[in-house]
Structures are given as C-alpha cells and as structure tokens.
Amino acid sequence: MSRRKPVIALLGATGAVGREMLKIIHEQNIEYDTLKLLASKRSAGSIITCQSHKFPVEEVSEESFSGIDICLASAGSEASKYWIPLAVKKGVTVIDNCSYWRLKDDVPLVVPEVNPEELHRHHKIIGNPNCSTIQLVQVLAPLHKRFGLKRVIVSTYQSVSGAGNKGIMSLQAETAAFPKKASGCFSRRIAYNVIPQIGDYEANGFTTEEMKLLHETRKILKDNSLLITGTAVRVPVFYGHSESVLLQFQSKVSPAEVRQELTDTQNLQIMDNNHLNLFPTPQDCESNDNTLVGRVRQDIMGEDWINLWIVSNNLRKGAALNAVQIAVYLIDKDII
Amino acid sequence: MSRRKPVIALLGATGAVGREMLKIIHEQNIEYDTLKLLASKRSAGSIITCQSHKFPVEEVSEESFSGIDICLASAGSEASKYWIPLAVKKGVTVIDNCSYWRLKDDVPLVVPEVNPEELHRHHKIIGNPNCSTIQLVQVLAPLHKRFGLKRVIVSTYQSVSGAGNKGIMSLQAETAAFPKKASGCFSRRIAYNVIPQIGDYEANGFTTEEMKLLHETRKILKDNSLLITGTAVRVPVFYGHSESVLLQFQSKVSPAEVRQELTDTQNLQIMDNNHLNLFPTPQDCESNDNTLVGRVRQDIMGEDWINLWIVSNNLRKGAALNAVQIAVYLIDKDII
Numbered sequence: 001m002s003r004r005k006p007v008i009a010l011l012g013a014t015g016a017v018g019r020e021m022l023k024i025i026h027e028q029n030i031e032y033d034t035l036k037l038l039a040s041k042r043s044a045g046s047i048i049t050c051q052s053h054k055f056p057v058e059e060v061s062e063e064s065f066s067g068i069d070i071c072l073a074s075a076g077s078e079a080s081k082y083w084i085p086l087a088v089k090k091g092v093t094v095i096d097n098c099s100y101w102r103l104k105d106d107v108p109l110v111v112p113e114v115n116p117e118e119l120h121r122h123h124k125i126i127g128n129p130n131c132s133t134i135q136l137v138q139v140l141a142p143l144h145k146r147f148g149l150k151r152v153i154v155s156t157y158q159s160v161s162g163a164g165n166k167g168i169m170s171l172q173a174e175t176a177a178f179p180k181k182a183s184g185c186f187s188r189r190i191a192y193n194v195i196p197q198i199g200d201y202e203a204n205g206f207t208t209e210e211m212k213l214l215h216e217t218r219k220i221l222k223d224n225s226l227l228i229t230g231t232a233v234r235v236p237v238f239y240g241h242s243e244s245v246l247l248q249f250q251s252k253v254s255p256a257e258v259r260q261e262l263t264d265t266q267n268l269q270i271m272d273n274n275h276l277n278l279f280p281t282p283q284d285c286e287s288n289d290n291t292l293v294g295r296v297r298q299d300i301m302g303e304d305w306i307n308l309w310i311v312s313n314n315l316r317k318g319a320a321l322n323a324v325q326i327a328v329y330l331i332d333k334d335i336i
Numbered sequence: 337m338s339r340r341k342p343v344i345a346l347l348g349a350t351g352a353v354g355r356e357m358l359k360i361i362h363e364q365n366i367e368y369d370t371l372k373l374l375a376s377k378r379s380a381g382s383i384i385t386c387q388s389h390k391f392p393v394e395e396v397s398e399e400s401f402s403g404i405d406i407c408l409a410s411a412g413s414e415a416s417k418y419w420i421p422l423a424v425k426k427g428v429t430v431i432d433n434c435s436y437w438r439l440k441d442d443v444p445l446v447v448p449e450v451n452p453e454e455l456h457r458h459h460k461i462i463g464n465p466n467c468s469t470i471q472l473v474q475v476l477a478p479l480h481k482r483f484g485l486k487r488v489i490v491s492t493y494q495s496v497s498g499a500g501n502k503g504i505m506s507l508q509a510e511t512a513a514f515p516k517k518a519s520g521c522f523s524r525r526i527a528y529n530v531i532p533q534i535g536d537y538e539a540n541g542f543t544t545e546e547m548k549l550l551h552e553t554r555k556i557l558k559d560n561s562l563l564i565t566g567t568a569v570r571v572p573v574f575y576g577h578s579e580s581v582l583l584q585f586q587s588k589v590s591p592a593e594v595r596q597e598l599t600d601t602q603n604l605q606i607m608d609n610n611h612l613n614l615f616p617t618p619q620d621c622e623s624n625d626n627t628l629v630g631r632v633r634q635d636i637m638g639e640d641w642i643n644l645w646i647v648s649n650n651l652r653k654g655a656a657l658n659a660v661q662i663a664v665y666l667i668d669k670d671i672i
Contacts, residue, residue: 151637155491155580157530157569171528175511192507192574193619194493196631196645201610205591205633214636229636229643231580233493236572238528244491244567244580255541274537283529295532297541300550300565301487307565309532 005033006331009068009092011083012075013037013048013057016164017097020320021072026051030328038064040079065090069336072323073097074128088124093336095126095323099208102127102216109219112325113266114141119329126326131318132156132209132232132241133216135310138291138317139245142265143258143306144221148250150304154213154230157242158198159282160190162314163234171236186234195234207232240282241314245307252303255296262293267317272296280311289316341369342667345404345428347419348411349373349384349393352500353433356656357408362387366664374400374407376415401426405672408659409433410464424460429672431462431659435544438463438552445555448661449602450477455665462662467654468492468545468568468577469552471646474627474653475581478601479594480557484586486640490549490566493578494534495618496526498650499570507572522570531570543568576618577650581643588639591632598629603653608632616647625652 008025012018018039025035037048037057044059058064060079065071065087073080074097081100088094101107108118109127111134119126129137136154143149160167163185170184174191182188188195199208209232218224235242262268269290271280280292291312299305312318330336344361348354354375361371373384373393380395394400396415401407401423409416410433417436424430437443444454445463447470455462465473472490479485496503499521506520510527518524524531535544545568554560571578598604605626607616616628627648635641648654666672 153489153582153637155567157493157571187613188617189619192572193617194571194573194578195617196578196580196615197613204636205610205631206636227637229582229641231491231631231643231645233578233580235493235530236528237530242530242532242569244532244569246489246565274541277523277533279532281524281529281531283525295541295567300540300542301489301563305565307567309567 005031006069006336007034007036007067008032008327009036009038009064009071011038011060011071011073012079014039014043014046015074016161016168016315017074017319019048020315021074021324022048022050022055024316024320024324028324028328030324036064036068062086065092068092070095070327070330072327074319074323084125093122093124093126093330095128095326097128097319097323099130099212101125102129103219109216110326111137111220111322112329113138115220116329119326119333120335122335128319128323128326129216129220130209130212131162131314132158132243133212133220134318134322135241135291135312136213136243136245137217137220138268139262139293139308139310140217141221142261143247144223146261147253147257149226149247150250151248152226152228153246154228155244156230156232157235157237158232159237159240159314160234161239162241168238171238190234190236192236194236196231198232198234237282239313239315240285240311241318242282243310245310246299247306247308248301249304249306253306255298255306258296258306258308267291268293270294279309282311285311285313289313289321291317341367342405342672343370343372343403344368344663345372345374345400345407347374347396347407347409348415350375350379350382351410352497352504352651353410353655355384356651357410357660358384358386358391360652360656360660364660364664366660372400372404398422401428404428406431406663406666408663410655410659420461429458429460429462429666431464431662433464433655433659435466435548437461438465439555445552446662447473447556447658448665449474451556452665455662455669456671458671464655464659464662465552465556466545466548467498467650468494468579469548469556470654470658471577471627471648472549472579472581473553473556474604475598475629475644475646476553477557478597479583480559482597483589483593485562485583486586487584488562488564489582490564491580492566492568493571493573494568495573495576495650496570497575498577504574507574526570526572528572530572532567534568534570573618575649575651576621576647577654578618579646581646582635583642583644584637585640585642589642591634591642594632594642594644603627604629606630615645618647621647621649625649625657627653
C-alpha cells in the first residue's frame with residue numbers, strides 16, 4: 001500500500017470509546033482521506049461534532065466496509081463477532097477493542113510501547129487489550145524484561161466509564177437521586193458504594209474481568225509461567241482505573257531500581273514522592289495520557305517483592321488511544 | 337466491684353465514633369447508672385439527643401473522671417495521650433479507640449470474638465484496634481487457627497467516615513460542588529476519585545494505616561511470623577470499609593473449607609453465591625453489624641492460596657461497636 005491517506009472507519013462510533021477515538025484522531029492530526037462513523041441502527045442518523053467537523057453516523061452494513069483501509073472497532077463482542085469477519089473479507093484491517101478476538105492465536109494483542117513487533121505478523125484483525133490490562137503491562141513489561149517477574153497480585157479500582165456511556169449515566173443519576181437500590185447498569189448501586197464484580201463469573205470463581213488480567217498479560221508478555229491474580233472492583237469514579245499491585249521478582253530488586261527502569265520507559269510517568277505527598281489518583285489522568293505510577297516501595301514480603309500503584313485513563317490509554325496508536329503504527333510502517 | 341450499674345463516660349462524644357457509641361449503648365439497652373458525655377471545649381455546651389434522652393456535652397477536665405467506672409474514648413491520639421493517664425489515676429478503666437496506646441505491651445488489643453481472654457489481664461487501658469484491622473482479624477483468626485496462615489495481602493477500599501465527621505462532610509460538599517481541587521479534609525478531591533494514602537508515611541514507604549494492618553493483626557493473633565502487607569485506599573463511600581484479601585496458608589485449603597469455617601464463626605456472615613450474583617458491598621453493612629465475606633475462591637497462585645472480599649461497617653464493628661462489646665465483657669465478667 002502506498003503512502004496515500006487512509007480511509008478510516010469507526011465502528012461503535014457513538015459509544016464512550018468510539019467518541020474518544022474520534023477525538024484522539026483529531027487531537028493527533030492523523031491524516032485521513034475519509035472518516036466514516038458506523039453504528040447500530042439505533043444510533044444511525046445522528047451527527048457527532050468534533051473540532052467543528054460534523055460527522056453523520058451511518059448504520060453499519062456489509063457495504064459500509066467497501067473501500068475502508070482501517071476500522072477501529074468498539075462495538076461489543078456480539079457486533080464484533082458478526083461484523084469483523086465481513087470487514088476482513090472486504091480487505092479491511094480491524095483494530096478491535098472487544099474481548100472476543102483477543103486471545104485467538106492469529107490475532108496479535110498489542111500495546112505499542114510493549115510489543116509493536118507483533119503488528120508485523122497480523123492477519124487483518126488486531127486485538128486492543130482490556131483497559132486494566134493495558135496499564136498493567138505498561139508497567140510490568142520493562143520490569144519483567146529487566147528483573148524477571150514471578151508473581152503479580154492486583155486489586156483494581158475501576159471507573160464507571162469502563163462500562164461505557166451507560167456507566168457514566170448510572171453514577172450521575174444515582175448520585176443525584178441516591179436510590180436505595182441499583183438504578184443503573186450495575187448490579188448494585190454504584191454511587192457511594194464499591195462493587196467487587198466486573199463481568200461474569202468463570203468456573204473458577206474469578207470474573208471474566210479478572211481472568212483477562214491473567215490471560216491477556218501472559219499473551220502480551222509472551223510468558224505463560226507468570227502467575228497473575230486479581231480482584232476487579234468498580235468504584236464511583238467517572239474516568240481513570242487504579243490498580244494496587246504487588247510484584248514478586250526472580251531475585252532482589254530495590255524501589256530505586258524500579259523507579260529508574262520505569263522513568264526510562266515511554267509513556268510512563270512516575271509520581272512518587274512521600275515528602276511531597278505525591279502519588280497519582282484518577283483525577284490526575286483526566287488530562288494526562290501517561291500511565292501514572294506511585295507508592296513504589298519494597299514490600300514487607302521480602303527483598304524480592306515490590307508494592308506499587310498504577311493509574312491510567314481507561315477510555316484513552318486503556319482503549320481509544322491504544323487503538324489509535326496501533327493504527328498510526330500500521331499506517332507509518334505501511335503494514336495495513 | 338459489685339454488680340451495681342456502671343458509671344460510663346464517652347470521651348470525644350461529639351465525633352463520628354462517639355455518636356455511634358452512644359447509639360449502640362442505647363440500642364443494646366446497656367444498663368448504666370450515669371452516662372457522661374465529654375468533649376473538648378469547642379463542643380462543650382451542646383446537647384446530643386439519643387432515643388429521646390438529652391445528653392449535655394461537658395468539657396473534659398481532670399475532675400470529669402471522678403467516680404467514672406468505664407470510659408469509652410475516641411478523641412484522637414493527642415487528647416488520648418493527655419487525658420487517659422489522668423483518667424487511669426482516678427481509677428477509670430478506659431477503652432480507647434486511638435492508635436497511641438494500641439501497641440504498648442501492657443495494653444490488650446481486643447476484638448471480642450477473637451481474643452476476649454486478653455481482657456482478664458488489663459491494666460486499666462484497653463486498645464480498640466483500627467477499623468480495617470478489626471474486620472480483617474475477624475476473618476483471619478478462625479482461618480489461622482484452623483489451617484495456619486503464611487501470607488496475607490490486602491488492598492483496602494475505605495470509606496470517608498473513617499476520617500470522622502469531617503470526612504463525611506468533605507464527600508458531601510465535594511459531590512455537590514465538584515471542585516477541581518481538594519476542598520475538604522483529604523489531600524486530594526475525594527468525590528469521584530480514590531486516594532491511595534491514608535495516614536502519614538513511615539520510613540519504609542508504607543503509610544501508618546497500612547502498617548497498622550501488620551502490627552495490630554500480629555498482636556491480636558499473637559503471631560509475629562505472619563507476613564501481612566497492604567495498600568490502604570480512600571474511596572468515595574460514606575460508610576463501610578472493603579478489603580480485597582489474598583491469603584496463603586501453610587498447606588492446601590479449599591474455598592468450601594474456608595466458607596464452612598467462617599460460617600461457624602460468631603458475627604461473620606458469608607454472602608457468597610456466584611449463581612445468585614451475591615457478594616457484600618459497603619451498602620450492605622449500613623444496617624448489618626456482621627462482618628461480611630464474599631468472593632471466596634481458590635487463588636490462581638496455587639492450592640494453598642485463597643482470595644476473598646471482606647466488608648464491614650467501619651464506624652460500628654470497626655470502632656464503636658467493638659469498644660462497646662469490650663465494655664460489656666468487662667461489666668459482665670466484673671473485671672472493670
């Protein structure tokens with residue numbers, strides 16, 4: 001493919017992630033020939049405005065994919081399972097944000113700072129990892145490469161926007177009305193509450209969200225021996241997922257070594273100074289696309305253990321931005 | 337001391353915990369001869385109403401402690417350090433909720449379901465453990481006794497009421513005004529945010545709140561070999577602390593065995609059924625004084641690891657109720 005400007009489609013353009021993708025494409029001045037917004041029948045006909053451009057939303061059909069070079073999709077597993085093979089048949093390269101394709105063998109699962117080389121062996125479908133996985137592997141990858149990890153223990157503090165527009169609306173409405181029971185999209189009231197259940201349960205008692213941390217991280221880090229466990233919890237925060245993370249290394253590692261290694265890593269930012277009471281919170285990632293790391297400390301478990309805290313914008317680096325970064329890489333390297 | 341009705345004082349009676357103590361004493365129909373409410377000069381002169389009784393708040397002085405049998409104190413470390421020795425000199429037995437005395441050798445640190453026998457060797461000062469410790473040891477104690485624990489890894493989701501009335505007011509005000517910066521008693525905005533810092537930092541990089549989990553649990557369980565680590569995080573919840581807890585045992589333990597052991601333990605309640613999507617959230621402890629346990633599962637780390645979730649009302653079982661339970665034990669056993 002030559003260096004002509006690509007024709008881009010956004011599938012699921014009216015969702016929380018779709019809207020963020022549109023925003024990032026324009027923030028980053030990504031050049032395109034045409035940008036097509038596709039959504040289900042329900043949203044078709046509406047107009048989305050971005051930087052004073054008006055984009056009509058079209059109902060997705062098999063024909064929508066004719067002439068498209070890259071499709072950034074965030075439309076949920078059911079839609080993805082149906083539409084993506086049809087898009088691929090039309091020659092489209094799809095970067096998909098849902099979990100359906102992520103763990104399939106011929107689908108690279110990519111965080112561009114970590115494993116961009118995987119993009120060179122794609123077969124038209126590229127997986128965008130789960131939001132909580134992306135920020136985790138951004139931190140794990142440099143540490144695993146440098147020091148060797150054995151165990152990872154994660155507890156998450158995930159914002160409502162991880163559940164999409166309906167998650168945002170649930171917290172807004174429940175905060176205003178303060179109902180006794182759940183009134184939104186979550187299984188419990190989320191206003192002034194926390195919910196230790198994200199996704200469905202698997203047979204082992206973990207939720208799908210928790211198992212994504214294990215399976216996706218292993219795939220991205222190419223290490224099936226890594227032990228990763230977690231509890232995924234929804235908290236009443238609009239934007240930004242947080243993770244309390246305990247790491248066991250192959251041998252002794254100091255907090256200073258960890259901080260240095262992460263400081264040297266692209267798109268990570270250390271916010272960690274106890275004297276200044278500096279650490280990241282979700283609020284800090286509202287206008288910061290770096291994944292933020294703080295509270296780095298030698299753990300009580302021993303000299304081979306490090307405890308730390310990770311925060312990232314789940315809609316941007318956790319979803320839309322990561323997908324756009326993949327698209328940019330494909331365009332730049334001419335491997336659409 | 338005979339079985340005459342005790343004279344009780346509440347020190348710090350106008351605080352969030354003090355008010356809850358007053359409520360619980362009347363809920364439980366605890367018989368007293370006199371009930372004196374003591375507070376700092378700032379709060380003195382006000383009237384607190386409980387079950388249609390009106391209690392005047394007196395300014396605390398050395399004289400306030402004359403004739404008092406039991407004092408339930410929740411006035412902060414500075415006040416506690418100053419007033420409690422004066423109270424003890426007057427013959428008062430003090431159950432204190434602050435951290436100042438808790439780890440001293442001659443101060444029993446008691447959760448009545450776990451180590452009531454410690455109360456028989458008190459020297460007038462009895463420590464009421466930290467809120468996040470109480471709910472943790474309620475779960476750890478029976479499991480440690482039955483199966484033997486090696487490691488405990490905790491991530492907390494602590495409500496704003498753990499910081500007292502000012503914490504409650506901060507979240508109320510910030511939710512209404514949604515300020516850009518912290519406007520209340522926390523170091524960051526707490527509305528729609530989470531804050532991975534509770535207490536001051538110790539030299540090892542852990543916070544005082546995190547180190548309480550280690551030191552207090554070891555003292556209560558009488559086991560200094562137990563490895564306990566944690567990250568303590570403030571979340572925008574009014575009442576109820578939650579804890580994501582990973583346990584490593586001396587040998588293989590099944591979730592069924594853990595559930596059975598905890599079901600058989602006083603004041604614990606298992607809320608754990610994935611088919612019914614049953615698990616506890618902070619909302620559930622608003623009107624339930626049990627410590628609630630859910631999400632019990634064999635962990636990915638191996639057959640000797642169990643992952644679970646604990647929720648409890650931090651103002652009640654985590655502070656006021658535990659102190660009142662101690663007082664009741666002292667009165668019943670005639671060991672004031």
